Amino acid sequence: MRTRLVAGSLVVLGLTLASLEVRAQQAQRQPPPSLDQLKAMPTPRDADGKPVLMGWWGGGGGGGFGGALGAPNERGDVFVAMPARDGRLQNLENDSYISQKSEDNVPQYKPEYWSKVRDLDLHGNLQDPAFNCKPQGVPRQGPPNRIVQLGAEVILFNGTTIRDFRVGQKRNPDDLLIETWNGVPEGRWDGDTLIVESIGFNDQSWLGWGGFFHSFDMKVTETFTRVGNALHYTALVEDPVLIEPWHARDQWMIFSPNQNATIPEATPCEERDKNHIVNNRRG
């Protein structure tokens, strides 16, 4: 019985790996279109002639887990080694730390705010709201991965986080009474570009990993420009704590080949690490 089970298990494992190999070969035969090819495709437009933004949008990288599968060794063990430098577990975050610290596009604060930035950065493993099950907020969360258009209504999804507004409709002043993580958006078209201006933020989210806080008076302007099957997204931050506006994002997204995807239930988040951390390392 045990032999049959083991043999059966190995067959399944083999089939799984074989299936992955077939998929990999198919992927090799049909390379995904380049960004330039996507941009050269026709831009779908609605009855008003505006680009259709509706759909799932991806960053063009990752998203698949097949390549992460490990092959069984001679004993049948499956070890999936994370790409840690020198094979050392602690380098997973060490290298991420170096990468984050090497980012040169950082917001420039007025002189009186740098001590606060430095302090938040030093204690980022405890203070960073993203480490505490809090929303990343706009613009840190990046571009939406799904856009739904229902007439003038636009719904932006970042995972299970949503923003909902009507293009051309002024925001309700009452909405500004509530401090928000994602801002209170107001959208308008400028030619083929959808511009979304958001105010009404709380002061809890960070602009980025390095203790980059913002004030209640932050204004974020995002732009969405569809070119063929690519979407150009930018985010500009204006805040009295900064000496100049900060270009937080400028990136291209691609129209996802899987438009039938659905949004899963939001999984509850519980921070359980904080009380066990013994130093200020983070990745």
Added chain:
Amino acid sequence: MKTLRSLCLLCGLLLAASSVYAHHSVAAQFDPEKMVMAKGILTKVDWINPHTYFTMDVKQPDGALVSMELESAAPAALRRAGVAGREAMKVGTEYTIFYHPARNGDKGIGLLAVFTLPDGRMIGASAQESFDLAVKLVEEEKAKSRK
């Protein structure tokens, strides 16, 4: 068979999820250079963000039975490949586990790096040094039993 397939996928997802959810430093909580081998009976699984937690009754080297909360990958990543719920890791099953202990000495937590299926095969998703430590412990255990 479904369990094995799920566990193989789990390995891949543990890896993939690590890049997404590696927020706090592993090394800030757990000692990457130490590995504990123990037997544990799974009593509960918490499918929560940013990490899934496997609660186990774990036999400690001194014979004591301690309820441990072992940190693992994010459930969203596991779910996307159909690894979720009671079939992925079965409550009531005894597993041999290999975990990095807490730096602060808390015996109730650990970073689950490798576990052994009931048929003896080891499944793991971590850095190479975790596997090396786990295999070393297995070899030491075998050597002891041969004496």
